[in-house]
Amino acid sequence: MKKLFLEFLSIFLVFSMLAACSQTSSNEGSGDSGSKDGKKRFAIVFKNTGNPYGEKQMDGFKQAIEALGHEAILKAPDQPTAEAQIQMIEELISQKVDSIAIVGNDPDALQPALKKAMDQGIKVLSLDSAVNAQSRMVHVNQADPVAIGRVQIEAISEMIGGKGQIAVLSATSQATNQNAWIEQMKETLKDPKYKDIELVKVAYGDDLRDKSVSETEALLKSYPDLKGIIAPTTVGIAAAGKVLTDKGLKDKVHLTGLGLPSEMAEYIESGVCDWMYLWNPIDVGYLAGYAADALVNETITGKVGDKFTAGDLGEKEIVEDGDGTQIMLGDPFKFDASNIAEWKEVY
Amino acid sequence: MDQVNKKPFSWKGFFLQWEWMLILLFLVVNVINTNLSPFYLDSVGLRDATMTFLDKAFMVFPMVMIMILRDIDISVSSTVALASVVMAHLYTLGVPMELAVVICLAVGAVCGLINGLLIVKFKELSAVIVTLSTMIIYRGIAYIILEDQSAGSFPEWFGFLGWGYIGGVPFILIAFVMMAVLFGLLLHKTTFGRRIYAIGNNPTASRFSGVQVDKIKIIVFTLAGVMAAITALFLTSRMGSTRPNVALGYELDVIAMVVLGGISTAGGKGKMIGAIIAVFLIGFLRYGLGLINMPAQVLMIIIGLLLIVAVMVPNLKPKAKAKGKPPKSQDQQIAG
Amino acid sequence: MTANNGQKGTLIENIAKFREVGLLGFIIILSVVIQWRNSSFLTWENINDMITNTAILSILAVGMMLVIITRGIDLSIGATLALSGMIAALTVGAFPNLSPILAILLGTMIGLVSGVILGAIISKGGVLPIIATLGMMYIFRGLTFMVSGGQWVSAHQMPDSFKGIATGSFLGINNLILIAVLIYVAFYYFINHTRTGRQIYAVGSNPDSAKISGINHDKIIWLVYTIMGGLSGLAGVLWVSKFASAQGDTASGYELTVIAACVLGGVNIAGGSGKISGIILGSVLIGIMNNALPLINVSPFWQTGIQGSIILIAVVLNALVKRGVDMNALMRRRI
Known part of the structure; x- marks a missing residue:
């Protein structure tokens, strides 16, 4: 019987613990099943x-x-x-x-x-x-996806002097927002104004730090003449900023895109990324x-x-x-x- | 539960089984949930809640068998994605939906068969590494097929699978119960099921005593593929469309349900009913805590604690009896 | 145990006995193919990048090998890594003057504590490793989100000295590589030349006889999970320092990559065998894949499929070669 008692006691303990957890969090938290x-x-x-x-x-x-x-x-x-x-x-x-x-x-x-x-x-x-x-x-x-696509192309064009190879480092290949924006970037690039800019690759860093770093390094090696990277995602742009910083490529490869100011402060202050965009x-x-x-x-x-x-x-x-x-x-x-x-x- | 089956029969032993503990936990969860949220005890809500977690639960049945065999299959979630993507892609290419559904099941079966064959032909490779690589491959094929697109807009009747009711009961629940009975009988009442336990308890001995270990393994892994395809049907129906990244991480959810259900990864132990109770236990726990809008991080901690504490506490019995025995009880349980 | 084979004999015999020769051959062939597709693969800069990026993985692989040798598995390492990385980052954010050495120690300590808890649950609580580590994975991950309050620690909040851990170098070699090499040397000695190290193998290859011969089974199990935790904690600090950012979902799912590296490297999931040389090769193969797949110009949608196929081909090929090697050894040994 001792065993039986122990088992029931333990179950009771587990659940009083669970109940305690849930109680505290529902008090502090949002919406205590109100109405x-x-x-x-x-x-x-x-x-x-x-x-x-x-x-x-x-x-x-x-x-x-x-x-x-x-x-x-x-x-x-x-x-x-x-x-x-x-x-x-x-x-x-x-x-x-x-x-x-x-x-x-x-x-x-x-x-x-x-x-x-x-x-x-x-x-x-x-x-x-x-x-x-x-x-x-x-x-x-x-923000209007057309505007988001356009400002990033305008930015990179200004940074690289309107001429050269650029690449995009996106989130996952399934990310709806990013895909829409990249579509708009490609539309904008059709403008004769940007005829000297060549988009060489859209790479996907999957919003993972390690993969974004590997993809950025691969871009730099596969395209030695690369002039600019657009990364319309926070993890991507910060990872690219880190790689450009570590490799000392400031001013050789330019970086812009969309990112959280807190994540990008380091790289904007150091000048690796001249400027970038986001909304509040x-x-x-x-x-x-x-x-x-x-x-x-x-x-x-x-x-x-x-x-x-x-x-x-x-x-x-x-x-x-x-x-x-x-x-x-x-x-x-x-x-x-x-x-x-x-x-x-x-x- | 280990000590139980040595004695012929005792009521105390009967009630001390892991499954009773799970039922008790299940009741406690319900009582707590009812107290926490005024919306919990609502027949419509509870009924519809089952629809949210039962899709992946179909993979629990074959996973129980696989783990009793001392193997594991972590490729099931990718099989779901591949079967779903192939079906949706064929449908958008003009293949009739009925045929696409059949092909979906066939894709699942083939994925499972490949796993089974690889595991049987290369005995030095463990199921972990084989299914780890096929997990990446199957998902990879799904990406190659649909790239960054989604496919969907299925006919009306297909939505019934995941959202329909028969006489007020969700169709998915009916299907789950039927499958549960079927797999329960298969595991506990047939020679096939007994052989699975025999292999799990001692693969070498069973091989020598004439059990066709390879054949049984291949069948079980193929079943896992088929059930993953069935999950794909229900999941796709619930989402109304599909993409290559669906069902990410389902394998860990399924494994968590199976191990909470008392199936040992050391093989040979556990019952189907335990895993089935665990499905509802985790499902209703999540639903109840979701109703009070518990932050996801707290929910994760609670599920983690539940897994560990529920399994650990019965093991903390007075050590006196356990002395002199190997640390993990090697008792052979003949179930069913 | 495999490690004892082939102490003497000629070089050729040694190679023939080396069980991962298939994997080594595969890596060489793969490198040649990649080099042919993109000539910047075998450049000094790229190799340096690749090894630096693989250092953290290889550190974790050592711990995972010990765990798998004792017939266990650890699914919680990604979460432990995130937790210790996050706490270390928050700490250096609050105390910018903290020495980086202390930050590393702090992270390692947090990992050790996590490992001690996990080890106790498994060895004293009698919970199967897969359940215990799966449960702890959820708990550690949840704790990481809670301590961070849903926020990230960004580059500008970390002092340069902390970021310097991963970017700095000694004698021209990156710190991450140095740390990995040190760990490999230490663990090579530990598992091959100390009593406790050998006991880990004994527990893994036959728990019952190990117990009878007086090995404290529980203590060994506890030890390996503690080591794994400590290494995950260390890896967490290195990770955060390398990427200059700490997120709640850092290294989510990374445990599978680590397990893949171990199993590719010939660590037997059924316990009892595994060698340092094997996991080096396993980590290298994973590192090559992560580095080279973006380099060879294939559609990003094909990357996943190719990666899976490479792993499968590598393990199958290695298994076939091993069969040949074992057959040879068996014929020579036959009485």
Whole structure:
């Protein structure tokens, strides 16, 4: 009997531990399964956890929702997969939230799950990384992909004097945003202005430090005349900055792209990367928060021409985007040696 | 559970089995979840929750057999991706969906067969390295087929697999239960199943006593491929489209369920029912903690603790009895 | 044990007895093919880059070899690496004047503590290595996200002295390579010439008889996981220093690469055998692949498939050559 007793005791211990864990975290955390006080609940689902860019986006969303007097639920799976996001959407449907804002890991794969949510009256919008037009009511776009593609080509062209070989170092080959931007870069390069610039390769660093470093080193060796690298992803641009720094290639190979100011401060201050672009992730989340509120209040329905006031960002209008609609935040913001010191502390 | 099967039968022994412990854990999880979230005890929510974790659970059945055989298959998630991508690609090329589904299953079977053949033909290679390389290869072929594209927009009926109900019960749950019964019978009530245990307990002895070890291994690995293809069907249906990077990391989820279910990686031990309870245990635990919007990092820690503590605590029995025995009990369990 | 074979005899006989000769031949053929596709492969600069990039992998492979020799496996090393790297980075961020040596020690200590816990769970708690390490993988990874609060530690937050660990050099050789070589020399001595080292093999090849002959089984198991933890902790600091950034998801899934390097290098997953020379070759092969696949001009969508095929061909080829070698040895030994 002693054994039996021990087993039950141990099980009890395990679960009191679990219960303790869950209790503390639900107290500190977001959304303690609320609805007691009749507050509306707005959820945001980011790509994956432990990503500072996503943390800032969720911060912005929370700011907006709390300023409006509602409750924000912040969720992110441990792996950046669509499967994990489907599971989270189901959990949110069960909690009967009022709205779901999603940063999609895959544009198409969330369609059945998000449709189910919309069928139950939940307002669905996407932000940053869009889901397809059938699975959302509106998309909050951080910046026009055409502009994002164009400014990076303009930047690299200016840095290398309008002539020479360039390469792109992207995230994974499946990354929707990056693929759209690279597409726009290729479009921009067709302009006769850039006829002397040759895009030699699109390499994929998979947003892994080690792979991005190997890919950058390989670019430098395979194309000894390479003049510039565009890396439209934080891990990629920082890894490329590190390689160029270590190999002493400053001013020989130029670097630009999209990256977090905190990650890139070192390389912008040292001049390895003259300047780069990004938007404010806090603002993207903030705008999505107001858009979600407007959808729930039915101030907007997601149709072209609808207008709403987005807190400090002022009035925003819904515009067309392919077969769906979107709200545009603004133009990408330029980070260079003059302003990086100020922004590296922010995000 | 090790000591249990030496005695003919005792009620105490019966209730001290690992499976009962799992059921108890399962009940505790449900009680805790109910207290944590007002949304938990909701028949529609619970019903739909099963749809979110059962897709990968189909791979648990053959994995149980493989681990009883002292092997492991880490290529299953890549098989899911490849079968899914081939099916979707063929469909977009104009192949009828019914045929594409059959081809999906065939792709799974072939992937499994290749694993089995390699493991049997090269006995000096362990299953870990064989399935590790085929894991990379199968995923690689999926990338070659679809590159950076996704494929989808399947016919209406295909969505039923992952989202449909029959008489209010999710189709995927019905399919899972049927498969569970089938595999349970196969493992515990047939000669085939008994031979799997025999091989797991002592491969050399079984070979000498005339068991066709190679044939059984090939069949089991092929089954793993087929079940991975079935997972691919349900997963693709739930996502409505597919890409080469689907089902990443599923192999670890499946292995976690199997080992929590009491199947020993040292071979020869464990029952199908244990793994099936573990599927629901982990599934409902995740769902319940998801309902209170537990941060992913805390959830990871809890799942990790559950795995370790649940397995470790029964081992911390008074050491007096265990003295003089090898550290890991070598008792042979004849199950089924 | 294999390590004792071929102490004497001519060079040719030694080569014939060298069990990884198939792998070595494969690496040479592969290098020739890559060199033919891209002539910058066998340049001093590229070889230096390649070895530097492989140093961390090879350090982890030593620990993993010891674990696998005792019939275990460790899936938690990627998470341990991330945890110790993150804590070390946070510490040097808070105390920029901290000596890099102390940072390395700190990371190694964190790894050691992780390893001690893991080893206790496996040896004293009687939990199978795959379950225990899978569980600890989730726990360490979760802890990493918690201590970092979801943030990364970026290059500008780290002092130059810390980043200098990975970029600095001594006598023209990169520090990472030096550290890896030191570890290899130390462990070569440890497993071949010390009592405890030999006991690791004994425990792996036959646990029961090892126990009867008075070897403390639990202690050895505990020791190997502690060593593995310590090496992962060290690797964590080196990783963060090399890439000048600490993320919560650092080295996620890296354990499989390390296991692949070991098994490619002839470490038997069933326990009892494995040699330092083998894992060097295994790490080199993985290093060549990571370095060369981007160099040869193939579509990035083919890279994964090619990588998997190379691993499979290498292990199959090595198995076939080994069969031949063993057959020879057997014929000579037959009474």
